[in-house]
Amino acid sequence: MDFDFSSDQVQLREDLRRFMISASPRSCARAVIESDATMDHEVWEKIVEMGITRLSLPESLGGFGMGIIEQCIAAAEQGRQLAPVPSIASLYLAQQLLLQLPASEAREHYLHASADGNIFSVAAPIKTPWKTTISMENGALNGHHTLVLHAADADYLLVYAHCDDGTPVIAACEKKNVDIEPQPLIDASMSAAKISFKQTPCSVLAKGSVCEIALATTLNRAACLLSFEQMGACDAAFEMANEYAKERQAFGRAIGSYQAIKHKLVDLYTQQQLAHAHCLYAAWALHTNDAALPKAAASALLSSQQALTAMASENIHIHGGMGYTWELDCHLFFKRARFYASVLGNQHLWHARLGNELVYCDTMMEA
Amino acid sequence: MDFDFSSDQVQLREDLRRFMISASPRSCARAVIESDATMDHEVWEKIVEMGITRLSLPESLGGFGMGIIEQCIAAAEQGRQLAPVPSIASLYLAQQLLLQLPASEAREHYLHASADGNIFSVAAPIKTPWKTTISMENGALNGHHTLVLHAADADYLLVYAHCDDGTPVIAACEKKNVDIEPQPLIDASMSAAKISFKQTPCSVLAKGSVCEIALATTLNRAACLLSFEQMGACDAAFEMANEYAKERQAFGRAIGSYQAIKHKLVDLYTQQQLAHAHCLYAAWALHTNDAALPKAAASALLSSQQALTAMASENIHIHGGMGYTWELDCHLFFKRARFYASVLGNQHLWHARLGNELVYCDTMMEA
């Protein structure tokens, strides 16, 4: 039985924690919310410099050749700091999507670009049937997508489109030829936009059913990485609340000595432990590319979302009046939690996926 | 605004409470569980004598001419004592069904019999499509029903059957001509049986679509009455737990002084208050025969079921080791709660009904 991070991975986590705390203190997320900015470019540059964008890519593609588990660890540390950077779009979705596509010079080119820290966005549906209003013809894209994550920050877009005859394609284009209309988000430290193509030149990376298989796999892989990011945020909010409960006094003793607060924290801790276990399982499924990946991805996403949603809300509550001020970071977690809860589709979409996997997947390895 | 019991009704409740405590102490339910009996006939006789079986029937049918709200109050008091009597079958289902049928001599006869305390069972489906394997031809019934509440105790059965041409009928027959195969229940203070008809003579009470309308209405009316019975049980379990929490000492103080127990009781109390409000609304809908009846019935059933299920489980827990003994009554509530949760169909059936009513019922009177 070897179901846990290796000691090297634990070491990496410690290093990345130190790095992220210094590279992206939570004041960075707050600053993006308070400004018109869509991301913090300085933080992203540091992340690129640190090599997080090339962590799990093979050396042949400009990567460090570490595993996907290391990428999960990096996602959690970004979540802890609520880093205002486009990792979900660029790393969890776009980079993973590129890796699913058939080998080609173009794919190699874009993976190198991704490794180097260029920002990618993905304009694609998040569920079956894979619908799109975007058409691809003669190397040009037309149509629009209502909500593309971090499109305004992107250097390149990966686009799921249909050819005239309905054949799906995945194509890449430069952002500069795309019309971008930013949309205000519930968490303004993140960004998304409505985008329109008008005869936008593109290069086709894949064509046919491979596109849809790649999309489905990418969504599951992105869900695993997002789950780690959510758990990072959850852990940070938990620590914040737990520390406050030890210090804050009411009626002559620390509020954490009252069972109402103590047992609340234990319940949250329990939920957190379960979610961590599912995330670890998702990391294992990613790493081994096991058939359990869809099940593990849905489980990790649902359990981490439940844990963070509860935690973000109770973190405000445990902080009392202070928790409701702009000054404290509680509201940053509250907003981010709500953003995560929709960004790859809501709980009902993932419950449907998990239920489907459980009922139609005959072989279960355990309880 | 006059949304509460009248002072006469409050007085009736007090009278019935004193009566039921003396007529059916909880040792009666326990005795039925510990024996092979299917009900306590002595308790039933006292209930008949007290007039509970004729409470809401018009005087012309041998009743007291009180309202259905008074019947609800009587149901709650039976629930408090977990009375081992066939009220669900005979009063909430059969008597209400008879009242929904078109006037006839036979109906009048059976309503008089019901008022006099004869026990009735209903063999009918509990949901649409109204399926049955029982056929009626030439005044005789054939077929079977897998689960009929209190059939073994019944004097008469009301049966939903199909004629050869598929026309639905509701017919009555005497129990003596029916083959009864009792089924052990999760709560052995209640009873149910598999029943078979073989050329069983019957009298037809209604024919055609009126039968199905009557069944649907009856189920809603029975759900309202059952909700009151559930809340009676819930109140009794709550009082039991609350009293114990005041007395039982741990670590030098009453366990009810700990927030873990205190707030648990407050949460249960809150759930109970909400369920009481829904039951009162159901009583109002019954009384006024308002179009909101289906919605009110489903709301009362779901909220009282949720309240009792939680209460029965936490009543054991708050009593600690003692709560887990046969000696205390906690397990009687635990078993009864589980019985109620299935007897008129499970929560999913009633959620579907409530959701349907909410979404397709355009006019809402309030929040």
Added chain:
Amino acid sequence: MDFNDSPEEALFRQTCHEWLASQATLKENNVALSFATLADKVAASRRWQNMKASAGYGAITWPKQYGGMGGSPLQNIIFRQEEAKFLVPPSQFNVSLGMVIPSLMAHANEDIKARHIAPALYGDELWCQLLSEPQAGSDLGMIRTKAVRCDDGRDGWIINGQKVWTSLAQFAEFGMVLTRTNPDVHSFAGMTAFFIDMKSPGVDIKPIVQANGHQEFNEVFLSDVYVPDSQRVGEIDSGWLVTMTALNSERMSIGGLVPDNLIEHVINQLKSLGEEMHDPALLTRLNQLYLKAHGLWLMQCQGMTALSKGQMPSAGLGTAKIIACEVLSEYAQLMFDLRGHEGILSPRAIDEHWSVIEDLWYGAAGMRIAGGTDEIVKNGIGERVLGLPPEPRTDKGKTFRELTERTLA
């Protein structure tokens, strides 16, 4: 049993409605007035309060001698129900007229009452309540703001300290302030109440930016603020009595916790989903929300029935605030989820309706804290309604000085 007014109630409702109709227009689609700034909203509320007071509707339950209507709590609820149907400014006088002035009525001398009650009633003077402090939230016994007797011959006091969560302090003319005057007795026994002119030298008001960006509450710093002894309310060291009167005067909270039409909004949003609206998982969430929202409404109807019969509403209504917080939070979460992937969009940016939902989402988190946290409310119900014993108090019999020294140690 019915949901109708008694004939007297119906008459009163009609009278209110007719007067309101003569002053304002009915809302359409439940859309309320909106204001560019909080200052505009307060100014409009002052004008509307003045109109109400002039017509005798300024304070339904106050005795007539103070300019009130001498009406019942139920009449107050009826007026508010009718008022809510009209396009009028939302009242900014809940603290002023609902809490502070009633405590003045009970504890202040005749001079103060003669000078201050009428201007407050007519909206000319707004009052705030300087109560909570950074170290005294749920536990008001920990108030540290100090008042000491002047030693320069003036017959007054010098106040120093910091208050927090003071509603509308930036607009108020006067503030009732609870101070520590004797640290060497039990913490609730050594406090004294004063009222101060909010323009006094040494009063520094800083709006608090809330999690939702709003700025209705304030920090108020009091630095050597002089207050004459004539502005003391109640006896020296008896300030807790004055505060208790204010807290207990919060009008019967029947209604007003949850907006109307919540369930209708969910159903409309559900219907926009097409086929997916039949999803039993979504319907179950709708149902659970309905069971709480409609159940709360029914409990409030029971409470109003009691008032209508001249009785006190059941103590069970004390759970209303807790239920309401759950309703608001679950409502907002469900509405966001019903937007699917578009749930990441800022509700505020969609339209006024979604902006309200976003406010309720934050509001539910705030409501769990304000006016008694969930925990304090549950302790109260557990002890006063269910009769469960209180927790042992480690601060019992300790003086304020002993408690604060221990805390700092």
Added chain:
Amino acid sequence: MDFNDSPEEALFRQTCHEWLASQATLKENNVALSFATLADKVAASRRWQNMKASAGYGAITWPKQYGGMGGSPLQNIIFRQEEAKFLVPPSQFNVSLGMVIPSLMAHANEDIKARHIAPALYGDELWCQLLSEPQAGSDLGMIRTKAVRCDDGRDGWIINGQKVWTSLAQFAEFGMVLTRTNPDVHSFAGMTAFFIDMKSPGVDIKPIVQANGHQEFNEVFLSDVYVPDSQRVGEIDSGWLVTMTALNSERMSIGGLVPDNLIEHVINQLKSLGEEMHDPALLTRLNQLYLKAHGLWLMQCQGMTALSKGQMPSAGLGTAKIIACEVLSEYAQLMFDLRGHEGILSPRAIDEHWSVIEDLWYGAAGMRIAGGTDEIVKNGIGERVLGLPPEPRTDKGKTFRELTERTLA
């Protein structure tokens, strides 16, 4: 990262499996042995324990000097995992060998150990633990069973009192009993441990009928029971140390909390519903159950990984019991609901499989109480894992006599 045994673990597992295969047959469809009576089950368990002890598998983690295998906690888990695959009697020796004898090893003299450990290991002598009392459940400091020195010249003690929830007392040869020997010191300081022959005069055993009708636990009445001082374990007034050793010796509870195949059973039942199996409301309940059940299994895998690396499992595993209770309760409720209207039928009367579900339904309620209530477990995790401060103890520094007089007053 993988779920596989290390080579050493695999080898040990194979050795265990081969020995087990030489003694018993594999289970089919996970169906366990059933017994007509509890007495039969205990007798069969004694025989099987004897066979295991003879082959060296009687106590995997005990030191070899006491007849154990000197194995690791992980080896113990591996043996139990393999054992669970075979049709062998479920062990009735968990208290005897897992709690009582380890406390003898730590606190008893050589004579006692020489006489008693081997017969216990070989299943010839079963031990029970006489601990809880009617007034001392979560709070063992309230134990009232008294032991007083003989005043008739015998070198022994007379024990009087009542114990409750004593597992298998009706079958045990010996019992370890915790008594009060000094009421005038702090409640945990005045207790002494003895072991008694369960056939001693004055020992009266009454099985407790549980809510589910089972009778595994007992009330034990001790009336003037004589016990020689040579059967005292540990020092006078130091009995709490002996009990603590027993409680801490409960073997690492990794696994064994929740039966395998829960989720499979739900899915099979779901599939029997036809079209209705696609109901998202039902699937959501299945999912929520799976998230807890599979999550618990994964947490246990993390714990075993730690053991495999020679580390202690994470303190987070302390939440396992709470999660397991929820899993069992929600599993049973869901299975009952999936039967629709037929959910009213007695599960026991359907078949062996449903009988297990009914047992789990009751069992979950019992498991929330036994071995530390939910509340005690949460206090422990909150204080020891999360570092939150304890509640003030009103019984601190009080003697047992003061506490009991106060309680009775």
